[in-house]
Every structure is written in C-alpha cells, then in structure tokens.
Amino acid sequence: MTIEQKVESAIVTFLKTQTFTDIPAAQIYRGIEHDAAESSENYTQTRILPCIVVSCPASTASDPTSGNRMVVPEISVQSQADDSTNAAHLTRCAQVFAVVATTTFAASISAALADFYCFFAVPADGGSRIEERSWASFVTMRMMVCGADIS
Amino acid sequence: MATLLGKAQITTIDGGTLYMTAAAQTATAKPNLQSGSLTHTGDVKETKNQSGQVTSLFNAEEFLSCDFEMVPEGGAGGANTIANAKVSATLPAILSAVTMSGFAVVGAGSFTDALNVNSTGTNPWIYEGNGKINLVSDDKWTMSVELKRRIGITSGTAVT
Numbered sequence: 079m080t081i082e083q084k085v086e087s088a089i090v091t092f093l094k095t096q097t098f099t100d101i102p103a104a105q106i107y108r109g110i111e112h113d114a115a116e117s118s119e120n121y122t123q124t125r126i127l128p129c130i131v132v133s134c135p136a137s138t139a140s141d142p143t144s145g146n147r148m149v150v151p152e153i154s155v156q157s158q159a160d161d162s163t164n165a166a167h168l169t170r171c172a173q174v175f176a177v178v179a180t181t182t183f184a185a186s187i188s189a190a191l192a193d194f195y196c197f198f199a200v201p202a203d204g205g206s207r208i209e210e211r212s213w214a215s216f217v218t219m220r221m222m223v224c225g226a227d228i229s
Numbered sequence: 230m231a232t233l234l235g236k237a238q239i240t241t242i243d244g245g246t247l248y249m250t251a252a253a254q255t256a257t258a259k260p261n262l263q264s265g266s267l268t269h270t271g272d273v274k275e276t277k278n279q280s281g282q283v284t285s286l287f288n289a290e291e292f293l294s295c296d297f298e299m300v301p302e303g304g305a306g307g308a309n310t311i312a313n314a315k316v317s318a319t320l321p322a323i324l325s326a327v328t329m330s331g332f333a334v335v336g337a338g339s340f341t342d343a344l345n346v347n348s349t350g351t352n353p354w355i356y357e358g359n360g361k362i363n364l365v366s367d368d369k370w371t372m373s374v375e376l377k378r379r380i381g382i383t384s385g386t387a388v389t
Contacts, residue, residue: 144236181243197240224235 081147081225083108085134088191089151093130095190096177101155101170105129127158127212128170137223146224150202153178154216156209167213175204175217184221195228196221245332245344247297249321249356249374254328257307258317260299260372267344268294269337291338292379295329295354300371301362318372320360326353326385327376339380346378353385354378 079087086108094103105126125131134151155174157167177183184196204217242262248254272290275283303313321327326348337343346353354376362372 144238145234146236146238195235197238198243222240226235228235228237 079225081137081223082134082149084191084194084225085137085149085151085221085223086132088187088194088196089132089153091190092183092187093132093153093174093177098130098173099170101128101130101174107131109133125156127156128162128167129156130154130174131156140222144224145226146197146222149221149223150218151221152216152218154214157213159208159211159213162213164213167215171215178217178219183219193226194223195226196223197228198222239333242332246328246330247299247374248328248348250316250319250325250327253316253319256313256316258301258303258313259307260297260317261302263298263300263371265295265297267337268296269340269343270294271338290379290381292377293337293340293343295344295376295378296373297376298371298373300369318362318370320362320372320374321356323356323358324387325356327356329354329376340378343378348385350385351383352378352380353382355382355385 090106090108093106105128107125107129109131131154132151133154134149137147137149140146140148153174155167155171157170159167162170179201180186184199187199188194188196199219199221202218202220204215206213206215208214242265245262246259247262248259253259270292271288274287274289276285276287278284301314301318303310303317307313328346328348330345330347332344334342334345340352348354355378356374357377358375360372360374362370364370
C-alpha cells in the first residue's frame with residue numbers, strides 16, 4: 079500500500095467510527111472521485127450521495143533521508159443538489175469537518191491503521207464547488223506522516 | 230511489518246505555552262507560538278602557552294537563550310476576545326521571570342529540562358528586553374521576545 083493509500087485508508091477508517099446524521103459508513107469513500115467512467119453503467123452506483131470522499135493524490139518527502147512524507151489530503155462532503163438544500167448540505171459539512179479539525183485527529187488516524195503514523199495534521203484550504211448536480215465542499219489537511227508505527 | 234519506513238522526529242510545538250505576564254496567565258491569553266530557537270552558551274576563557282597555542286579552557290558561565298516568534302491571540306484557553314489578544318501582546322517588565330511549560334523535555338548541559346520552568350521555579354527564564362511587536366496594516370500582528378536562563382540566577386524574585 080502506498081503512503082497515499084494509507085493516508086486515505088486511515089482517515090476513512092476513522093471517519094467510519096464517527097456518527098453523522100445522514101451519511102452512513104458505507105457512503106464514506108476513499109480515492110479518486112469516480113471509480114467508473116461516466117459512460118459506464120456502474121457510474122451512478124460508484125458514489126451514493128450524500129457521501130464523504132477522502133482523496134490523497136500525492137506526497138512529497140519531508141526531508142531527504144527520513145522517509146517521512148508531507149501530504150495534503152482532501153476531505154470532501156458531497157450532496158445531491160436536486161434533493162438537498164444548500165443549507166442542509168452545509169449542516170452536513172459542519173458535522174464532518176468538526177471531527178476533522180481537532181487536536182486529536184492526528185492521534186486518531188494514527189490509531190486507525192497499522193504501520194502508519196501521523197505526526198501532525200492541521201487544516202489548510204477549504205471551499206465549495208459544483209460537481210455534476212451535487213454540492214461539494216472540501217477541506218484539505220496539511221499532514222506529516224510515515225508508513226510505520228512510531229512510538 | 231512496516232512496508233514503508235519513517236523516522237521518529239519531534240514535530241510542532243503544540244502544547245507548549247509561554248506566559249509572559251501574570252495578567253496573561255490569569256486570563257490564559259497565551260500567545261500562539263509559531264517558532265522558537267533555543268541556544269546554549271558558555272563564557273569560555275582560553276589560556277595560551279608561550280607559543281600561542283590554546284592549552285586550557287575555562288568556562289565561567291552557562292546560560293540558555295530562547296527566541297520566540299508568535300502571534301498574540303485571545304481564546305487560547307481564555308475568552309476569545311480582542312481584549313485578551315492585547316493581554317497576550319503585552320511585553321513584560323524588564324527582568325521579569327516568565328513561565329514556560331508543556332514543551333518537549335530536552336536537556337542542555339546543566340539544565341536537565343531546558344525549556345520548561347515556572348517563573349517561581351529554579352533558574353527561571355528572564356526577560357531582559359529586546360521584545361518586539363510587529364504592527365501590520367493588512368495582516369495580523371506578530372511579536373517576538375528574547376529570554377535568557379542563567380545557571381547562576383536561581384530565583385526570579387527581585388532583590389529589593
């Protein structure tokens with residue numbers, strides 16, 4: 079598993095332990111936006127809305143020799159615009175982002191996955207966008223991580 | 230078994246606090262520490278032989294200095310108010326003893342815990358001036374202070 083996959087898996091595993099009003103654990107996804115092409119018959123089944131998508135597309139070395147990595151994963155909340163008001167979407171986002179932007183987040187995701195450690199995690203950028211007919215609001219986290227258990 | 234390697238490193242200064250004044254400590258208006266630099270220094274004297282070579286060294290003093298860059302803020306443990314941000318931005322009186330706590334415990338020479346010591350503790354951090362507040366028109370204010378901790382000054386209580 080790459081460090082990017084580990085970051086996504088650790089965050090998804092942690093988020094699935096949390097309780098959200100209308101986003102069940104099965105609707106918390108890891109990875110790129112869509113697993114299937116838009117033309118695929120499976121396209122509409124790849125993401126059931128509302129959902130949370132955790133994506134960590136890249137990492138960089140924190141220094142030349144340690145093996146520790148800097149990553150900026152994006153945690154986005156997506157709601158169907160046709161059956162959800164923007165206010166309801168933002169309420170949903172507030173629930174999700176409240177469990178992410180905490181001083182215990184780094185420790186929580188470190189404990190969520192074996193052979194993974196997060197040194198620190200601080201909120202970075204955030205924003206909203208329209209994707210197809212869904213609202214998508216996101217926050218990115220600036221994190222230093224490694225693929226080993228550090229004590 | 231780990232498939233990706235990493236190294237245990239000390240990161241961030243989360244949890245470390247600096248209370249520069251009693252008012253700040255009362256209001257828990259802690260400045261938001263952005264970075265710091267700890268320096269360990271002696272006052273080493275050299276003795277040379279008649280050929281000009283240094284043949285002995287003698288240390289007459291040992292002290293630590295610590296410089297902090299920080300953002301004065303309200304809300305860090307106290308009421309989230311501009312008034313508390315101003316309390317946080319207060320530079321203490323010259324020769325005040327200040328409190329540092331919650332930092333990682335690291336040693337430096339005779340100081341077994343170089344960073345953490347209460348203002349009423351042994352060998353406290355002393356503010357000897359050179360504090361600076363940066364007034365910014367289009368961004369938040371920042372400030373910096375320089376502190377010293379001397380092995381021969383065992384108490385922060387002023388002699389009157």
